[in-house]
Amino acid sequence: MEKNKLNTLPKRNEINPQYTWNLEDLYPSDEACKKDMENLKASLNSLLEYQDKLTSSSDNLFSCLSLYDKFSEIVEKVYVYSHMKLHQDTSNSLYQALSDKAKALSIDFSSASSFIIPEILKASDETLKSYLNENKDLKLYSHLINDLLRQKEHILSKEEELLLAKTSEIGNIPQTVFSMLNDADISFPSIKDENDEEIEVTKGRYIQLMESSNRNIRKAAFKSLYSSYIKQKNTLAAIYNGSVKKDVFYSSVRNFSSALESALFKDNISVEVYDNLINTVHEYLPYMHKYVSLRKKFLELDELHMYDLYVPIIKDMDIKISYEEAKEIVKKGLKPLGEEYIKVVDKAFNNRWIDVYENKGKRSGAYSWGAYGTHPYILLNYQDNINNVFTLAHEIGHAIHSYYSDENQPYVYAQYPIFLAEVASTINESLLMHYLLETTKDNKKRAYLINHFIEQFRGTLFRQTMFAEFEKITHEMVEKGEALTSESLCSIYRDLNIKYYGPDIVVDLEIDYEWARIPHFYNAFYVYKYATGYSAAIALSNKILNNEKDALNNYMTFLKSGGSDYPINILKKAGVDMTNPQPIQKALKLFKNLLEELEKMQ
Ligand SMILES: [Zn+2]
Numbered sequence: 234m235e236k237n238k239l240n241t242l243p244k245r246n247e248i249n250p251q252y253t254w255n256l257e258d259l260y261p262s263d264e265a266c267k268k269d270m271e272n273l274k275a276s277l278n279s280l281l282e283y284q285d286k287l288t289s290s291s292d293n294l295f296s297c298l299s300l301y302d303k304f305s306e307i308v309e310k311v312y313v314y315s316h317m318k319l320h321q322d323t324s325n326s327l328y329q330a331l332s333d334k335a336k337a338l339s340i341d342f343s344s345a346s347s348f349i350i351p352e353i354l355k356a357s358d359e360t361l362k363s364y365l366n367e368n369k370d371l372k373l374y375s376h377l378i379n380d381l382l383r384q385k386e387h388i389l390s391k392e393e394e395l396l397l398a399k400t401s402e403i404g405n406i407p408q409t410v411f412s413m414l415n416d417a418d419i420s421f422p423s424i425k426d427e428n429d430e431e432i433e434v435t436k437g438r439y440i441q442l443m444e445s446s447n448r449n450i451r452k453a454a455f456k457s458l459y460s461s462y463i464k465q466k467n468t469l470a471a472i473y474n475g476s477v478k479k480d481v482f483y484s485s486v487r488n489f490s491s492a493l494e495s496a497l498f499k500d501n502i503s504v505e506v507y508d509n510l511i512n513t514v515h516e517y518l519p520y521m522h523k524y525v526s527l528r529k530k531f532l533e534l535d536e537l538h539m540y541d542l543y544v545p546i547i548k549d550m551d552i553k554i555s556y557e558e559a560k561e562i563v564k565k566g567l568k569p570l571g572e573e574y575i576k577v578v579d580k581a582f583n584n585r586w587i588d589v590y591e592n593k594g595k596r597s598g599a600y601s602w603g604a605y606g607t608h609p610y611i612l613l614n615y616q617d618n619i620n621n622v623f624t625l626a627h628e629i630g631h632a633i634h635s636y637y638s639d640e641n642q643p644y645v646y647a648q649y650p651i652f653l654a655e656v657a658s659t660i661n662e663s664l665l666m667h668y669l670l671e672t673t674k675d676n677k678k679r680a681y682l683i684n685h686f687i688e689q690f691r692g693t694l695f696r697q698t699m700f701a702e703f704e705k706i707t708h709e710m711v712e713k714g715e716a717l718t719s720e721s722l723c724s725i726y727r728d729l730n731i732k733y734y735g736p737d738i739v740v741d742l743e744i745d746y747e748w749a750r751i752p753h754f755y756n757a758f759y760v761y762k763y764a765t766g767y768s769a770a771i772a773l774s775n776k777i778l779n780n781e782k783d784a785l786n787n788y789m790t791f792l793k794s795g796g797s798d799y800p801i802n803i804l805k806k807a808g809v810d811m812t813n814p815q816p817i818q819k820a821l822k823l824f825k826n827l828l829e830e831l832e833k834m835q
Pocket residue numbers: 627631655658
């Protein structure tokens with residue numbers, strides 16, 4: 234089947250240009266891009282003229298930072314252009330070469346500018362503060378400089394920093410070893426499909442197999458995947474133990490009270506935001522348990538196993554929605570965001586910001602990307618179904634967030650931080666969902682939509698919070714001097730699964746080993762951002778839908794803020810305070826309401 238599909242896929246040049254993105258808005262030609270690369274390469278050394286005298290005057294500091302921004306903007310633009318060209322057809326060797334060149338240039342740029350932050354950190358607080366007072370131009374960089382000043386209390390002596398810098402490669406070893414094992418060495422036993430033919434189990438195919446309506450296939454895929462991890466259980470526990478020990482080591486030498494505090498410090502987020510998330514989700518776990526029971530009833534199973542969690546409880550509706558129809562639906566769904574917003578959506582639709590259809594060699598999935606100074610772009614692989622309409626709304630959310638931030642912020646603050654990244658995209662999906670539920674009368678269609686929404690809550694809010702809780706427990710254990718072994722990790726993980734999914738699921742032995750296969754665990758205390766971002770977005774979309782006073786204005790301010798302040802402050806201005814349980818409660822109340830509606834439908 235896969236092969237047939239590849240044969241029938243059109244070639245890049247067979248796609249109607251109307252449905253392709255217009256990269257000429259970035260560069261009129263490849264030559265123009267190459268010229269930018271060459272010019273920049275030749276001028277990179279001019280940055281080094283500031284080395285060792287960066288903070289000797291406020292003028293020096295300002296000129297160097299603006300030169301850095303100027304170069305960085307070009308590096309970003311050539312990188313984005315060459316990679317987007319490559320993504321159109323990844324087998325194109327011309328663009329493989331061009332994107333490699335762009336990558337090399339960005340590495341050269343990082344090394345030429347690597348002296349900047351250490352030199353700023355070396356200067357005294359008084360000096361930097363007086364520079365900010367005396368030099369009007371430098372005020373542009375005050376958030377950046379103040380943020381560096383904030384980090385100073387965790388910077389050690391020159392000798393100690395030198396020593397720590399030398400350990401950084403060793404510190405990366407657990408993650409490297411894990412990804413070698415997980416991406417290169419591990420393989421999974423094949424399983425049989427309904428026609429008794431062998432299917433290879435791969436990580437890429439796993440979720441699709443878990444969504445199979447054939448229970449034997451789901452079960453076999455689940456057993457196959459975990460059998461390979463279980464075989465390596467002691468090795469995997471030792472690697473993870475090493476990674477947690479690394480986190481604890483760096484946080485303690487830098488005088489943080491915990492690895493968690495140290496990880497959140499970068500975004501200036503307090504531990505209470507993290508605890509708040511976990512505690513509030515705990516309050517609503519009875520509803521997750523209820524959903525699990527409901528799922529069991531919908532699927533008409535005597536026992537619900539972990540491998541029954543992903544199969545849709547309402548069979549795919551097979552509603553065909555063309556791209557032209559999808560655009561209209563998305564616009565109707567986003568109407569609560571006001572005319573100004575819809576005008577930008579129209580710009581995206583009418584001016585070829587979007588690369589719509591799949592072609593031979595095109596990068597899979599969907600994303601929004603772009604460079605400062607030019608409008609954002611969206612890559613899709615649009616298929617005529619409802620999920621792809623949600624993907625379009627999601628990516629439009631990212632793109633228009635970037636559009637407003639770029640228009641309203643200087644280069645240095647245009648990029649929004651990860652903590653905020655999924656807010657605009659989730660708001661769009663939530664508004665679209667609201668619109669579809671309002672306008673869909675057919676019960677089965679409604680049940681399908683509600684289940685889609687509930688599954689998002691499960692995957693983003695509950696599951697990521699469970700991950701966040703696991704990371705908190707493991708790091709606290711190591712901080713107390715306890716060892717992480719395969720047995721202790723499995724027991725923590727089993728308890729969490731029982732706690733989150735409740736009494737109506739069989740907690741299969743295999744799931745105890747899920748910790749062993751999650752790459753995000755090697756980038757500790759990261760996944761909670763998905764859960765907080767999702768909650769903030771649901772809370773904000775509620776405010777907008779309820780026409781709360783200033784809700785829309787505050788949200789537009791959010792879209793225009795980029796990374797000009799700390800993420801918690803930007804969200805506060807938008808109308809949600811993540812230091813308080815309220816936004817998470819609001820999101821979870823919606824989950825509860827959706828669940829009650831689904832319950833009535835069975
Ligand atoms: Zn996204």
